[in-house]
Amino acid sequence: MRLALEEARIGAERGEVPVGAVLVDSETGEVLARAHNRVEADTDPTAHAEILVIREVARRRGEKRLVDCDIYVTLEPCTMCAAAISFARLKRLYFGAYDPKGGAVVHAARFYEQPTCHHRPEVVGGIDEAECGEVLRAFFRARR
Numbered sequence: 001m002r003l004a005l006e007e008a009r010i011g012a013e014r015g016e017v018p019v020g021a022v023l024v025d026s027e028t029g030e031v032l033a034r035a036h037n038r039v040e041a042d043t044d045p046t047a048h049a050e051i052l053v054i055r056e057v058a059r060r061r062g063e064k065r066l067v068d069c070d071i072y073v074t075l076e077p078c079t080m081c082a083a084a085i086s087f088a089r090l091k092r093l094y095f096g097a098y099d100p101k102g103g104a105v106v107h108a109a110r111f112y113e114q115p116t117c118h119h120r121p122e123v124v125g126g127i128d129e130a131e132c133g134e135v136l137r138a139f140f141r142a143r144r
Helices: 002-013 049-061 079-087 129-143
Strands: 020-025 031-036 069-075 092-097 122-124
Touching (some): 049 069
Antiparallel strands (some): 020 031
């Protein structure tokens, strides 16, 4: 989660909503990719940190399923990202801050609880929750 927080802070410095993600090998813990949101920089509403790390590793491996990977994200994923995590068949999802407004894992859509969800990763939320939340709050405070 430390690396994901570093990415979130880099994103904040660049004017992006500060969410960071890191994709790791489930067995070894090797970092395979890391990213922060690039929605503004790429003019792409799908350029969320989770999507970017999944795309990078899938492209590099030439595989659409990353069954031996875990993802660390600083914020509870939205519906789009929860679906991408499921479609990529990631083994585990670790996230920091809960997102009652836009999160889709524990809140709102509860994507992995839907009968149409074909793959449910193991989920652990609240890792470094206070720090992950403060990075977001500080970003939005500075913009008001």
